Amino acid sequence: xxIDAMDAAALAxxxxxxxxxxxALRAEGLNxxxxxxxxxxxxxxxxxALDGALEAGYGAEDGTDTxxxxxxxxxxxxxxxxxxxxxxxxxxxxxxxxxxxxxMYLFLLGAHRFGLDGQGSAWADDPAGARFLCPVPGYDxxxxxxxxxxxxMVSVPMTGEGPDxxxxxxxxxxxxxxxxxxxxxxxxNPTGETxxxxxxxxxxxxxxxxxxxxxxxxDNAYAVHHLAGGxxxxxxxxxxxxxxxxxxxxxxFASTSKVSFAGAGISFFGxxxxxxxxxxxxxxxxxxxxDKVNQLRHMRLLPDMDTVHTHMVxxxxxxxxxxxxxxxxxxxxxGNLGMGRWTDPDGGYFVSFWTRPxxxxxxxxxxxxxxxxxxxxxxxxxxxxxxxDSHIRLAPSFPPxxxxxxxxxxxxxxxxxxxxxxxxxxxxx
Amino acid sequence: xxIDAMDAAALAxxxxxxxxxxxALRAEGLNxxxxxxxxxxxxxxxxxALDGALEAGYGAEDGTDTxxxxxxxxxxxxxxxxxxxxxxxxxxxxxxxxxxxxxMYLFLLGAHRFGLDGQGSAWADDPAGARFLCPVPGYDxxxxxxxxxxxxMVSVPMTGEGPDxxxxxxxxxxxxxxxxxxxxxxxxNPTGETxxxxxxxxxxxxxxxxxxxxxxxxDNAYAVHHLAGGxxxxxxxxxxxxxxxxxxxxxxFASTSKVSFAGAGISFFGxxxxxxxxxxxxxxxxxxxxDKVNQLRHMRLLPDMDTVHTHMVxxxxxxxxxxxxxxxxxxxxxGNLGMGRWTDPDGGYFVSFWTRPxxxxxxxxxxxxxxxxxxxxxxxxxxxxxxxDSHIRLAPSFPPxxxxxxxxxxxxxxxxxxxxxxxxxxxxx
Numbered sequence: 001x002x003i004d005a006m007d008a009a010a011l012a013x014x015x016x017x018x019x020x021x022x023x024a025l026r027a028e029g030l031n032x033x034x035x036x037x038x039x040x041x042x043x044x045x046x047x048x049a050l051d052g053a054l055e056a057g058y059g060a061e062d063g064t065d066t067x068x069x070x071x072x073x074x075x076x077x078x079x080x081x082x083x084x085x086x087x088x089x090x091x092x093x094x095x096x097x098x099x100x101x102x103x104m105y106l107f108l109l110g111a112h113r114f115g116l117d118g119q120g121s122a123w124a125d126d127p128a129g130a131r132f133l134c135p136v137p138g139y140d141x142x143x144x145x146x147x148x149x150x151x152x153m154v155s156v157p158m159t160g161e162g163p164d165x166x167x168x169x170x171x172x173x174x175x176x177x178x179x180x181x182x183x184x185x186x187x188x189n190p191t192g193e194t195x196x197x198x199x200x201x202x203x204x205x206x207x208x209x210x211x212x213x214x215x216x217x218x219d220n221a222y223a224v225h226h227l228a229g230g231x232x233x234x235x236x237x238x239x240x241x242x243x244x245x246x247x248x249x250x251x252x253f254a255s256t257s258k259v260s261f262a263g264a265g266i267s268f269f270g271x272x273x274x275x276x277x278x279x280x281x282x283x284x285x286x287x288x289x290x291d292k293v294n295q296l297r298h299m300r301l302l303p304d305m306d307t308v309h310t311h312m313v314x315x316x317x318x319x320x321x322x323x324x325x326x327x328x329x330x331x332x333x334x335g336n337l338g339m340g341r342w343t344d345p346d347g348g349y350f351v352s353f354w355t356r357p358x359x360x361x362x363x364x365x366x367x368x369x370x371x372x373x374x375x376x377x378x379x380x381x382x383x384x385x386x387x388x389d390s391h392i393r394l395a396p397s398f399p400p401x402x403x404x405x406x407x408x409x410x411x412x413x414x415x416x417x418x419x420x421x422x423x424x425x426x427x428x429x
Numbered sequence: 430x431x432i433d434a435m436d437a438a439a440l441a442x443x444x445x446x447x448x449x450x451x452x453a454l455r456a457e458g459l460n461x462x463x464x465x466x467x468x469x470x471x472x473x474x475x476x477x478a479l480d481g482a483l484e485a486g487y488g489a490e491d492g493t494d495t496x497x498x499x500x501x502x503x504x505x506x507x508x509x510x511x512x513x514x515x516x517x518x519x520x521x522x523x524x525x526x527x528x529x530x531x532x533m534y535l536f537l538l539g540a541h542r543f544g545l546d547g548q549g550s551a552w553a554d555d556p557a558g559a560r561f562l563c564p565v566p567g568y569d570x571x572x573x574x575x576x577x578x579x580x581x582m583v584s585v586p587m588t589g590e591g592p593d594x595x596x597x598x599x600x601x602x603x604x605x606x607x608x609x610x611x612x613x614x615x616x617x618n619p620t621g622e623t624x625x626x627x628x629x630x631x632x633x634x635x636x637x638x639x640x641x642x643x644x645x646x647x648d649n650a651y652a653v654h655h656l657a658g659g660x661x662x663x664x665x666x667x668x669x670x671x672x673x674x675x676x677x678x679x680x681x682f683a684s685t686s687k688v689s690f691a692g693a694g695i696s697f698f699g700x701x702x703x704x705x706x707x708x709x710x711x712x713x714x715x716x717x718x719x720d721k722v723n724q725l726r727h728m729r730l731l732p733d734m735d736t737v738h739t740h741m742v743x744x745x746x747x748x749x750x751x752x753x754x755x756x757x758x759x760x761x762x763x764g765n766l767g768m769g770r771w772t773d774p775d776g777g778y779f780v781s782f783w784t785r786p787x788x789x790x791x792x793x794x795x796x797x798x799x800x801x802x803x804x805x806x807x808x809x810x811x812x813x814x815x816x817x818d819s820h821i822r823l824a825p826s827f828p829p830x831x832x833x834x835x836x837x838x839x840x841x842x843x844x845x846x847x848x849x850x851x852x853x854x855x856x857x858x
Contacts, residue, residue, distance in 0.1 A: 036498070044487075044496045051483040058473075067473045067690040069465070097526060098720040105715035113542060114577075148543075148714040257717070261496040264722035285577040286534035288686070291527040291720065293693035 003338040018417040030371030032407040037349030037395045047260040053300035066292035072284050078295040082268030084305045086252045087236040093270045097290045100255035100267035110282040112149050116213050123179050133181035135163035137380030137391045139189040142182045153382035162199030176211040185234045187222035190393040191352045192345025200235035207246030218252040222348040224312045231346045247272040266298050322396040322404045333412030339419045351394040359418045360389045366414035372407045432767040447846040459800030461836040466778030466824045476689040482729035495721035501713050507724040511697030513734045515681045516665040522699045526719045529684035529696035539711040541578050545642050552608050562610035564592035566809030566820050568618040571611045582811035591628035605640040614663045616651035619822040620781045621774025629664035636675025647681040651777040653741045660775045676701040695727050751825040751833045762841030768848045780823040788847045789818045795843035801836045
């Protein structure tokens with residue numbers, strides 16, 4: 001029965017039932033975890049050939065001995081793959097180490113504290129301040145970087161086809177302290193949406209209305225991470241930027257973390273030649289160069305995008321049953337009850353769930369007490385603050401299917417219990 | 430004949446001979462390189478077993494799947510090795526990625542711009558300013574980090590047993606803007622000297638006379654890199670710090686870059702629990718964790734310090750003929766001529782050579798014109814400025830022995846030519 005259709009007696013009866021179910025689940029002493037989007041063991045095993053991949057030698061295609069120092073750009077074949085991945089030319093790409101997050105941090109560190117354009121250009125030194133637009137719900141580690149660097153955050157809602165661009169344009173045009181925006185253009189973390197062509201075009205146009213030094217951080221973390229057959233890719237943002245004369249305004253990131261090994265993959269940075277030259281000079285101060293041996297290892301496993309796509313189909317086969325399970329549990333347990341809404345993503349690593357306002361923290365707490373860890377409510381918002389206290393990120397990739405199923409059974413029970421308890425309070429109050 | 434014993438005729442005769450030799454060498458169109466201290470191919474091949482090392486699986490000793498995200502500390506077995514390497518307890522060590530230089534940069538970045546002790550403790554925010562003591566000759570990339578971060582540099586001479594500690598203590602006690610010092614305690618780059626017990630003890634005492642937040646950057650880059658039988662190790666600096674009550678004042682760094690693969694090794698950070706906790710919290714903002722797979726790979730090859738030492742004996746066998754060649758060429762070509770002095774190191778990657786004052790740049794130029802690239806004169810000094818214009822760093826590890834020999838023949842000729850030309854100018858002028 002839909003929650004709004006329940007009378008007091010129905011509510012009381014339902015609550016009593018739910019309290020019994022919940023108590024029974026608690027009594028099981030479960031220990032389940034849906035917190036982080038990480039590949040499971042069977043997915044990692046798809047890349048087992050990385051070990052031993054260097055039997056054919058350590059020479060890159062241009063003869064570089066990958067075991068040596070240097071080569072801040074990364075090896076040529078990795079840059080070429082990254083270029084195809086990001087829709088750029090190879091000279092517009094740097095291939096990096098095991099963490100694209102580190103590249104993002106170092107890019108923003110450089111822009112904010114050292115300056116994109118020499119002495120005096122650091123955002124931190126500008127009286128207008130430094131703020132970043134943060135589409136929400138978004139990725140908590142993006143927000144942590146801003147917080148660490150002292151870059152303020154301004155939330156902008158996601159719409160189902162990317163950020164609300166009316167809001168974005170108004171903020172960018174109206175506030176010279178807005179220095180950039182976080183974007184996850186495909187299968188966005190955590191809503192799973194892919195930016196529409198119109199969104200991409202409008203993002204490419206931001207450089208024309210923004211203050212100098214404006215940079216969109218285009219984190220294409222799920223560029224090839226389909227669950228279903230594969231939706232059409234977003235528009236090539238750099239092509240759009242070139243058309244708009246704003247090619248310096250967007251910098252791109254990607255990695256093989258959810259393609260090969262989560263903690264031992266390779267990463268890519270991409271952007272205009274000017275951005276690449278600047279970032280190379282920043283990186284050169286602080287590193288002897290990326291791990292080129294690991295880059296070569298990856299090139300042996302994933303020499304081109306065709307191979308990457310084939311590889312990702314196998315990931316999808318392993319992930320899909322878990323996402324199907326989440327959807328089934330949500331539909332069966334919460335469909336048409338007015339107790340929440342959720343996404344049904346075509347790719348990426350997450351399902352977003354929205355409780356009725358004010359119930360996300362309580363739902364997460366109830367689940368934790370029944371032995372199911374969820375990402376903390378609010379984590380997908382700057383400063384961990386979801387003003388509606390409604391969004392919960394579900395990450396079903398890592399646990400085995402039967403654990404996902406049990407965890408979702410608990411989750412559904414917790415959502416229902418929180419809603420019914422809340423409704424009783426509301427009517428009594 | 431000693432240069433000071435030459436009369437005008439002898440000088441003219443010698444110069445004419447040297448011009449002929451030099452012209453003959455130039456005519457050969459050589460293309461040789463003694464610029465950087467990097468392992469040669471035969472040394473890198475000693476670690477070939479890294480590829481395929483994971484056949485036994487990806488599990489660390491505590492069960493961690495190294496392929497996953499996380500684990501900012503590095504895997505337990507790598508921390509244990511690092512602890513033995515640095516003379517610390519495992520919980521005083523973090524195992525990192527492929528570049529200890531990156532760890533040094535990020536440590537100093539954190540201390541200078543973010544603060545070792547919370548809000549308001551950043552060196553950059555202190556009116557006393559921020560200066561680092563730089564023993565010279567030293568490592569150019571240390572100096573580049575200071576320059577990038579905006580930390581001033583104050584040169585302190587090396588003495589043969591480490592930095593001039595009278596100068597160091599006077600500067601540290603007299604200037605609250607002195608925030609730390611660079612140290613390469615063993616087989617120092619580029620002089621090859623190892624800090625004496627007295628030097629280490631006095632360094633451990635600096636924390637008692639320095640301003641709060643003082644940190645010695647103890648870059649133990651050549652901790653196990655012997656050329657001869659192995660000299661006794663320097664005193665355990667942390668033990669000395671503990672005795673002095675200054676355990677927060679020294680942070681240590683090391684890596685396997687010149688043990689396994691130069692660009693694809695693993696690194697170590699070590700220090701007091703307080704420094705480790707602080708640095709972990711800094712790193713956690715900007716990375717998903719180090720490449721634990723590469724750490725495990727290394728643990729399979731180099732599980733303990735006994736294995737490391739055996740491995741380094743094989744490196745020494747490959748390196749020693751090159752250093753012997755340098756010494757022989759210098760002794761034969763320049764012995765007792767008053768034309769320069771040089772080191773004869775027991776370890777590390779460099780020979781330091783001092784020309785007569787004012788001749789280093791000229792010597793490097795002459796060598797370059799004869800097809801022998803040397804590290805730029807002055808590179809071992811802050812801002813690239815050797816006030817004596819005398820020091821030249823020779824790095825014979827990378828080229829094949831016969832190339833080292835040719836390059837040293839050219840070098841000796843260039844030193845002699847520069848000296849004789851200079852002496853003629855002086856007497857004429």
